[in-house]
Amino acid sequence: MTIENSTQAQPTRGGCPVRHSEGACPASALAAAFDPFEGPYQVDPAEALRWSRDQLPVFYSPKLGYWIVSRYDDIKSVFRDNVLYSPRNALEKITPATPEAMKVLASYGYAMNRTLVNEDEPAHMERRRVLLDHFLPENLEAKQEMVRRLTREKIDGFIDRGRVDLVEEMLYEVPLTIALHFLGVPEDEIERMRSFAVAHAVNTWGRPTPEQQVEVAHAVGRFWQYAGEVIEKMRADPDGEGWMHYTIRKNAEIPEIVTDSYVHSMMMAIIVAAHETTSLASTNMFKTLLTHRDAWEDVCADPSLIPNAVEECLRYAGSMVAWRRETTAAAQLGGVELPAGAKLLIVQASGNQDERHFEDGDRFDIYRDNAVEHLTFGYGSHQCLGKNIGRLEMRIFLEEMSRRLPHLRLAEQEFTYLPNTSFRGPNNLWVEWDPEHNPERANPALRRGSVHFPVGAPLRKEIARKVRVSAVRQEAGGVLGLTLEDVRGRPLPRWSAGAHGELCLGEYERKYSLCGRPDAPGYDVAILLEEQGRGGSRHIHEVVRPGTELKLRGPNNLFRLDESARSYVLIAGGIGITPILAMADRLKMLGRDYVIHYAGRSRASMAFLARLESDHGGRVRIYSKQEGERADLPAIVDSLAEGAQIYACGPARMIRALEDLCAELPGNTLHFEHFSAQGSGLDPEKESAFEVELMDSGLTVAVAADTTLLEAIRAVGIDLASDCCEGLCGSCEVSVLEGEIDHRDLVLTRAERAENRRMMACCSRAKSGGRIKLAL
Structure with a gap:
């Protein structure tokens, strides 16, 4: 898009705020009609923006006054650069307050200031680093027992009733209780907290009428005062446990970093953030799984699927629909020039179903092995601090319910949602079952069964679907052709040219390109017998017959066809x-x-x-x-x-x-x-330790001689996708900002290595133990 005076906004009544050259504005009737508060966006945000992902991935919405960003790569690039794309407007009222509402807020002394969510650098990372420890995976393991105990108590209370609203009975109160416990806040005002949370959401991301604004302002004002009262009680207990007690102690130790106003604002913001997102995400999860009955039954039969099922639910129907940013200078995004001061609504729900990143992106698939790359938690230095608490809770909710009530089903109902741009989840979720068929009536030990899930993102190696070989043929001398089908006769996910799948048979795991016709019901692969290989191809040639069952990861596409070439x-x-x-x-x-x-x-x-x-x-x-x-x-x-x-x-x-x-x-x-890998294993006696600065996350990480960069990054709670771990596939690619790299992959071209701007975290390292900086 060509723009005249692109650094200056040029408001026009009901149209794009930038003065364009003749015919150059990327506007359309669909862009003009877009309304996030009603219609298709409120029904299904990702589907509502499918046209945008395909036609106009960055467009101006005159009804909202924001630029809408809908594609995965564009959204991630915004999250990556929190200087050019400032988070300063993340908690700004998306519907401007009326004078009457402002007067009400002032009467309560409301003075909401910056928090971790909406503050700029360098203040943001200075505070985040100080307050990060409580959220690290190793420090969250001890919370599992409490989450399971609270969950069991709730299920015990309704398991013989046969019909409940899961939101009312469990999915609101348990996340809130856990959040308050984590923060160190008294747990005796659940209903009051519910009204506060709704008011805060409507006030920040909703479109209340002038009359509703006044009502909401009173609730927000009372919430502000309540947060202040809780802080004063906490100050009186200097040895109290919980993250807010820790924050208050840091306020006393380093008041120039953790300021008084920050403590009060953060108390109000995090009480909502720590539970509302998990409550809504958990509700979406059960609604999604019970709607996709095959997936629910698979989880009931195999609890090891639960961690990735949770990630796929977060991708497909996460509670965080969209977030906001504001440009600090003129920028180009998705081929569109943005003026300084442009307000962006970056719609993660849309990016999470972008098939340019996720094969068959609008399909719900709990076997999707890159589901963890979803943007529901955000990305980079502003990624949700509480992501692993949310994962922990959702996994335990799902494990307990699927084990104790596998015959659970959705009741007939009409789903309603709180109209807003950014949070999504049903207000109620009615489910039903026949108590006479509760498995624990015949086997009481089921009530106490459990599966332990390590805190953090699921490992790709644990994700695979069961398939069956439906046909075997000789494609050429030494080349075996296989056709694969789902063992239950279900359709396999769609795939795009260049995609591959990973076959898992016994101890052998090998990747093969999909080479059949995309509209065929099964997948076709061709396997060359490699005499000098590691034995996997020979094992397949010797063992596989029609009817053989094996596991398949994928499909994934790391060799994607650019369809715009001449x-x-x-x-x-x-x-x-x-x-x-x-x-x-x-x-x-x-x-x-x-x-x-x-x-x-x-x-x-x-x-x-x-x-x-x-x-x-x-x-x-x-x-x-x-x-x-x-x-x-x-x-x-x-x-x-x-x-x-x-x-x-x-x-x-x-x-x-x-x-x-x-x-x-x-x-x-x-x-x-x-199509073949070289040896890429570490030899600690020949390696050098080095340090890496993760600039997007504001962390410095030491990488030992016996540790890969990928392993070191994951150890500090950063989610980074990986696949082959041999430098062959490119899925663990990270951007290099500074430092020399010892490239050991088979992905980058010679020119790309010379540019030194990208590396594969699974195998490549800093040269000679030097220090490197990564955009991560």
């Missing part, structure tokens, strides 16, 4: 044809210009020749080494049309040759994927 050159060496075939199928469907170059030892060893020649005809060039044919890579690269892109998969020597040939071409010309 033309495409697809190059495959040997078994590297598998992702290339899927890309060719996709490009044919789109009607794009492409050519395929496929090289192998012999035609007999080259898989899918017949399908290539049948489906892609004159676009295929075959090179058989046995027949004296070689792909002339220099000539292929020399003949590239302007704007063309190369996608290549094959042996390392082929990729290195293409890197050399494309070294002077535009950076997005060559895209590649290796």
Whole structure:
């Protein structure tokens, strides 16, 4: 979008606030009609913004006066830069207060100031570092027993009734009790706290009428006074336990960092934040799982699925729908120029279903192995401090309910929500069951059963769906083709060209590109028998038969096809044809210009020749080494049309040759994927320890010689995705801001390594024990 005077807002009545060149404004009827307080957004925020993700990922909403951000990558980039995108407006009233409401608030001495949520640097990180310890995973483990005890007491109270409102009976009060205990606040005013929380949400993120504003202002004023009273009681108990007692002691020790006004404001803000988000997220979780009955039954049968089921619920139907930021200077986001002072509504609910990041993103799938990458907790230095408390509670709620009431079902009801931009969860959740079928009536020991879940994000290695081999065929000499189907006959998730799945059979876990047609009911993979491999391919060739059951992780796509190029050159060496075939199928469907170059030892060893020649005809060039044919890579690269892109998969020597040939071409010309890993394990005797500054999180972490960077980052509570842990897939990529990197991956191009702006946390390290800085 081209903008004149892009650093200055130019308000226009009912339209975009920026003066554009003729025809350059990214506005549309859908943008003008967008209203977050009613209609589709209140029903399903992610679905309501599907059009935006596809057409206009950053747009101005004249009804709201905010720029709406809907795609995953754009949202994450906003969270990453809290200087350019200030959080200062995060708790600002989204509906301006009336003079009458302001007068009411003033009568209570209301003086809400900055908190961890809405303060700028450097004050934010100075305070956050001081107050972080209580939230670290190792310090939360002791809370599990209390959460389970409170949960059991509530279930004991209603398990024989057959019908309850879960919000009223458990999902509001238990998170609030836990929050107050964690903070060290008296637990004797649950109902009063409920009214305060609703008033605070409506006051900050809602659109109350002028009359409602006055009523809400009285409740918010009373909340403010209550918070002050609690602080004074706490000051009288200097040895009290809990995070707020700790904060008050820090206020006495370092008042210049933890100020008096900060203590009062934080008390009011965190009482709401520490329980309301978990209560709503837990309600959404049960509604989602009971709506998707297959997922509920899988969790009941296998509690090990619970940690990832919780993450997928947070991704698919999290309680934090959107957050806010304000630009401190002119910025470009999603290809759109934003003026200084632009107010942004960054809709995490939309980003969480963006299929550019999540394969089949609008599908609920508890086996999704990158669900933990959701943005519900935010990202970076402002990521939710209490995320692991929320995870802990939700896991225990789900484990206790699914074990004791597996026959639970949703009752017939109409769901209602508190209208606002940012928090979402039903006001009530009625469920029912037949008490006569309660499993513990026949087996009383079930009441005391439990599964311990370590605090923190789930590990990807624990997430896999059960599949069955429905067909086995010989695709070529030494190449075994398998078709996989869900063991229960359910549809498998959709996937995009370049995607892969990871097969788990016994001790062997190997990744294979999906190479069937995307509309097929099952997944097709092709497995080369590698004589010099680690035994996985041989085991599959020898053991797998039709009917064999195994586990599958994914699908994931780390070799994604850019569908905006002018033309495409697809190059495959040997078994590297598998992702290339899927890309060719996709490009044919789109009607794009492409050519395929496929090289192998012999035609007999080259898989899918017949399908290539049948489906892609004159676009295929075959090179058989046995027949004296070689792909002339220099000539292929020399003949590239302007704007063309190369996608290549094959042996390392082929990729290195293409890197050399494309070294002077535009950076997005060559895209590649290796199909084998090199040794990437640590040898502590040969490694050097180093330090890393996580600039987005404001932390400094020591990485020992026997520890990977990935392991060290996770140990301080930072969620970082990973997959192969061999430097092959690229899922643990982080951005480098400073320092020299010893690159050990097979993901980055030579030019990207020389730029030194990215690294893979699973295997790469700082050179010679130096200090590095990462955007994390």
